[in-house]
Amino acid sequence: MSDQTVIDVAARRLSLALDALEAALDRRLEADRSGNTLSTQYQALGADRSRLASALDVETARSRQLEAANREIARRLDAAMDNIRAVIVAQETAR
Secondary structure, eight states, X not given: OOHHHHHHHHHHHHXXXXXXXXXXXHHHHHHHHHHHHHHHXXXXXXXXXXXXHHHHHHXXXXXXXXXXXXXXXXXXXXXXXXXXXXXXXXXXXXX
16 A cells, blocks of 8 residues: 555544544534523523412412401301391390
8 A cells, every 4th residue: 555545544534533523522512502401491490480489378378368358257247147137136026
């Protein structure tokens, strides 16, 4: 084999190796971008979870306030109905 042929073969092998290295680098960069995207999505999900947990706490407190108000209204209605019944009974017995 002549020196030129050996050099050509070595150059082709070097070119193929460089192409393979470039392809590997491209795959690695894409994987890094995907990893960054996943990391960003994970952080966004964490922020959403925190926001939703906070909103749930607010709504839970509001629900408890509404339940307490409902109980108070029911108590007052029962008392008003008792008073109305007492007035009706008093009027009926006065006749």
